[in-house]
Amino acid sequence: MRILVTGATGFLGKRLVKSLLADGHDLVVTSRDPERAAAELGEAVRAVAWDYRAQPLPAEAMSGVSAVYHLMGEKIGPGRWTRRKKEVLRGSRIQSTEKITAALTDQVTDFLCASAIGIYPGDTHAPFDETSELGSPDSFMTRLCSDWEAAAAATASSSRRHVSMRIGLVLGETGMLAPLVPLYRLGLGGPLGDGKQMIPWVHADDLVAMFRFVLSHRELSGPVNLVGPEPVPLAVFSRTLASVVHRPHLLRVPGFAIRAALGEASALVLSSYNVVPSKLRAAGFEFRFSAHAPALESVVREHYS
Ligand SMILES: NC(=O)c1ccc[n+]([C@@H]2O[C@H](COP(=O)([O-])OP(=O)(O)OC[C@H]3O[C@@H](n4cnc5c(N)ncnc54)[C@H](OP(=O)(O)O)[C@@H]3O)[C@@H](O)[C@H]2O)c1
Numbered sequence: 001m002r003i004l005v006t007g008a009t010g011f012l013g014k015r016l017v018k019s020l021l022a023d024g025h026d027l028v029v030t031s032r033d034p035e036r037a038a039a040e041l042g043e044a045v046r047a048v049a050w051d052y053r054a055q056p057l058p059a060e061a062m063s064g065v066s067a068v069y070h071l072m073g074e075k076i077g078p079g080r081w082t083r084r085k086k087e088v089l090r091g092s093r094i095q096s097t098e099k100i101t102a103a104l105t106d107q108v109t110d111f112l113c114a115s116a117i118g119i120y121p122g123d124t125h126a127p128f129d130e131t132s133e134l135g136s137p138d139s140f141m142t143r144l145c146s147d148w149e150a151a152a153a154a155t156a157s158s159s160r161r162h163v164s165m166r167i168g169l170v171l172g173e174t175g176m177l178a179p180l181v182p183l184y185r186l187g188l189g190g191p192l193g194d195g196k197q198m199i200p201w202v203h204a205d206d207l208v209a210m211f212r213f214v215l216s217h218r219e220l221s222g223p224v225n226l227v228g229p230e231p232v233p234l235a236v237f238s239r240t241l242a243s244v245v246h247r248p249h250l251l252r253v254p255g256f257a258i259r260a261a262l263g264e265a266s267a268l269v270l271s272s273y274n275v276v277p278s279k280l281r282a283a284g285f286e287f288r289f290s291a292h293a294p295a296l297e298s299v300v301r302e303h304y305s
Contacts, residue, residue: 002026002064003215006096007071007114008045009037011174012167015208016069017041023212030061030072052096057103067110067215070100070152076116077265081140090144097151104155112214113152115164117200117227119145122271125198129278130166130223141267149223161221163214168227168275169268171295172204173303176269179261181245181304183253189242190251192258195235198274200227203289203299210280217283225277229290234269237292244296245304 003020007013008029020027027045031037034047041047048061052072074092079085097113104111118141120128135142149164156162169176183189202210210226242249259266277285289295 001066002028004028004030004061004065004068005071006030006050006069006100007073008047009040010071011172012114012170012204012207012211013069013071014041015172015204016071016211017045019208019212021045026064028061028063028065030057052099053091057099059103062103062105062108064107065105066107068100068104068108068112069211069215070097070111070113072096073114077263077268079263081264086140090147093144093148094151097148098154101151101155104160106159109160110215110218111152111155111160111162112211113148113162113164115145115149115152115166115223116141117166117168117225117273117275118142118268119149119166119223120273120275122197122267122273125196125272125274127274127276128225129276130225153222156221161218163221164223165211165214166223166225166227166275167207168200168202168225168231168273170204170207171201171299173299176262177299177304180241181300183261184241184245184247187247188251188253189238189245189247190249190253191235192238192253193234193255193270195233195238197234197270197272198231199234199237199269199292200225200231200273200275201237201292201295202226202228203295206288206295209288210285213280213283213285220279220283224279225275226280227275227277228292228295229277229281229287230292231274231276232292237296240293240296241300244293244300
């Protein structure tokens with residue numbers, strides 16, 4: 001199958017591309033810098049230049065394509081979400097989705113678009129499945145994700161499905177663990193905030209397996225939570241991380257220190273997202289990592305040793 005992947009040079013895109021190539025798919029990617037993309041992703045991938053702000057999606061990117069994974073977007077964190085940064089966070093997701101929608105051909109049967117668990121309210125410990133109420137439109141993350149999902153949903157028709165993949169906090173070589181592991185190695189790990197917030201972790205290997213599962217399970221459509229099966233309270237997650245790096249778990253890490261390390265993305269860690277993968281479970285997805293401790297051990301061993 002010919003598949004278009006946007007954001008293919010990113011943390012998740014690179015992993016997905018490798019896995020789709022191994023499955024024998026024919027891949028087209030878009031990038032702001034196609035030469036860099038080709039160098040990073042290899043000759044088997046055809047890289048097309050696309051600046052979503054300045055032009056429609058080039059027709060050559062969509063030629064012969066049956067499925068699209070839309071993963072591009074300005075990095076959420078770290079750093080401050082200035083007005084300018086917020087505009088780029090939104091434009092690179094929502095405007096790009098609208099331009100892809102406009103360019104889809106009748107041949108495209110699957111539009112699989114990233115979204116995030118930040119769409120849910122972060123102020124309760126109640127579990128959220130795909131039928132749960134969304135957060136307040138006053139929350140920047142909720143509004144970003146709901147506008148992004150609305151743009152993606154506009155692509156759905158009787159012959160084409162859309163999936164909004166509500167991705168959790170990914171455990172891998174970058175993302176939330178990158179600033180935390182060095183701190184914990186210095187023995188500075190400890191209960192974070194009040195520690196009761198639920199962490200919707202997902203191992204990066206399982207996430208890529210979920211991306212592929214969503215493509216092959218056409219009964220899945222609309223919002224789908226891509227998270228591990230057992231979110232845990234942050235205090236538990238934090239204690240396990242300290243133990244995995246063989247350090248004590250003593251100091252309470254205050255909210256301001258987490259905000260300093262993670263920037264405004266810290267809201268995702270300091271809020272509570274008890275998100276459960278109901279649709280994936282019902283469709284029979286098999287998790288390789290069902291518990292957070294082996295997931296953390298595996299990621300720290302592979303990427304932070
Ligand atoms: N990683 C997570 O924990 C996580 C959690 C929830 C949701 N998500 C969502 O999943 C998607 C992929 O995440 P990721 O971590 O793989 O992202 P990433 O590593 O930041 O990569 C995203 C890619 O998007 C392109 N990009 C970045 N800024 C852009 C901009 N201003 N304009 C146009 N293109 C831009 C870049 O490709 P080029 O440089 O080649 O153009 C980049 O390689 C994102 O939409 C993200 O919001 C990720």
